[in-house]
Amino acid sequence: MISVFTEEQKVKILEDLVAIKSVNENEIEVAEYLKKIFEEHGIETSIVPVTDTRVNLVAEIGSGSPVFGISGHMDVVSPGDESKWATDPFVLTEKEGKLYGRGANDMKSGLAALAIAMIDIKENDSLQKGTVRFMATTGEEVGGAGAKKLYEEGYMEDVDALIVAEPSQDVIVYSHKGSMNFKVSSNGQEAHSSMPHLGYNAIDPLTEFITKANTEVRDPSRSNETLGELIMNCTIIQGGQQVNSIPSLATAEFNVRTIPEYDNEEVIDKFNHIAEGLNREGANLTVEVTMSLPSVFTDGKSNLVKIAQALGGKYFGVKPELIGSPGVTDGSNLLRSKGDDFPFMMFGPGLTKMAHKNNEYVDRDVYLKFIDLYEEMIVEFNK
Ligand SMILES: [Zn+2]
Structure with missing residues (x-):
């Protein structure tokens, strides 16, 4: 041409x-x-x-x-x-x-x-x-x-x-x-670190959330013939303002790479499920999907x-x-x-x-x- x-x-x-x-x-x-x-x-x-x-x-x-x-x-x-x-x-x-x-x-x-x-x-x-x-x-x-x-x-x-x-x-x-981002926020109650019973430590349930997500969301048993398995990582964590204060807010962000056999909707359900379980035990966690590409x-x-x-x-x-x-x-x-x-x-x-x-x-x-x-x-x- x-x-x-x-x-x-x-x-x-x-x-x-x-x-x-x-x-x-x-x-x-x-x-x-x-x-x-x-x-x-x-x-x-x-x-x-x-x-x-x-x-x-x-x-x-x-x-x-x-x-x-x-x-x-x-x-x-x-x-x-x-x-x-x-x-x-x-x-x-x-x-x-x-x-x-x-x-x-x-x-x-x-x-x-x-x-x-x-x-x-x-x-x-x-x-x-x-x-x-x-x-x-x-x-x-x-x-x-x-x-x-x-x-x-x-x-x-x-x-x-x-x-x-x-x-x-x-x-x-x-x-x-696919690619997804999540932001999980944990709300607590500020208190002096010598009297933690007067507050609620926002970091504690968040660390539990991360541990649970690492074991419950990852699933090596499911894999795509071309793409392999789903990948999930906590990539950002923030919380607390002062070393002698019980923190009232902590956040964690996650990036997830999805496959057709284990898709974005299912990952959202799992994140919500983990948060709901911890919330029943007294936590105040919210899950926000900040990006979701299939x-x-x-x-x-x-x-x-x-x-x-x-x-x-x-x-x-x-x-x-x-x-x-x-x-x-x-x-x-x-x-x-x-x-x-x-x-x-x-x-x-x-x-x-x-x-x-x-x-x-x-x-x-x-x-x-x-x-x-x-x-x-x-x-x-x-x-
Ligand atoms: Zn490009």
């Missing part, structure tokens, strides 16, 4: 995207930038508001079925301590064939590659049938509100296949665990996965391995009503292990090749 962009222009688009500081906010600028490029090439777009300041972008070519969903998130994680970067994180910098910058890897390169591929397909009139729906999301790195909104507004209803272009250049992820399980046997695997071999010399992953994607929200045979995969430029790191990069060559790969993949799937 003849691209309407030169290599320099393709890199410039990534450079422009990296320059937009969409650190879990401000995605609207990314959406407006992409909207402008799409519209210059006659592609209709719609901005889908998520909050007053945050939006998703949807763009579409073709009509009817199959509908191929292509998706990426517009936010990036914070660059952290910028002195630990060798280059300005918001200035895409090329060194020895690598393009450095926040989001170069996770995942403005994937997002740009999908957008450019779609424009080339449109300009070459290469789509034989069906629709390609580009969905750029807001807030993926914290809670996934953008993808949730797209699901709720029906953008996934008629979608027949979905690719999320997260960094995964050497492996194709066709299933992943797991995504597909069988990985779809035509889409086969096409992508063959193209990976063609462009990079080795066929990418098919794997399940512990990390979550927007697939958790987008695929809420899809079955095990749904063609889903995460496959995009950049190495997964590079995501969220200082001095994050994507290989220039890999970024450019993924544009061609996506073009072939989309045309092949919708023929």
Whole structure:
């Protein structure tokens, strides 16, 4: 396919995207930038508001079925301590064939590659049938509100296949665990530490809660063939203010990675059950679910996965391995009503292990090749 962009222009688009500081906010600028490029090439777009300041972008070519969903998130994680970067994180910098910058890897390169591929397909009139729906999301790195909104507004209803272009250049992820966060608060009564009977120590029942959760929520007997077992950890604990006071408040936070055989609802029930038991003995524990993203399980046997695997071999010399992953994607929200045979995969430029790191990069060559790969993949799937 003849691209309407030169290599320099393709890199410039990534450079422009990296320059937009969409650190879990401000995605609207990314959406407006992409909207402008799409519209210059006659592609209709719609901005889908998520909050007053945050939006998703949807763009579409073709009509009817199959509908191929292509998706990426517009936010990036914070660059952290910028002195630990060798280059300005918001200035895409090329060194020895690598393009450095926040989001170069996770995942403005994937997002740009999908957008450019779609424009080339449109300009070459290469789509034989069906629709390609580009969905750029807001807030993926914290809670996934953008993808949730797209699901709720029906953008996934008629979608027949979905690719999320997260960094995964050497492996194709066709299933992943869910992710949940809990905050458990224990309320007590403050008293002088020499007279504890006048108060109620908030820490005591909380430590019991943690011990019980560690034994009762973890269940090595249940495992998913691809994803393994559920993982649960208490990761933050806080309580008390002064060493000689009986504490009136203590909190513990937990992160849980769920599997289809042991899902988010069941984990919520277990957390509540443990708290209720301790509350009957005099504790005052409350359980709050602060995030809940379900797991995504597909069988990985779809035509889409086969096409992508063959193209990976063609462009990079080795066929990418098919794997399940512990990390979550927007697939958790987008695929809420899809079955095990749904063609889903995460496959995009950049190495997964590079995501969220200082001095994050994507290989220039890999970024450019993924544009061609996506073009072939989309045309092949919708023929
Ligand atoms: Zn990402």
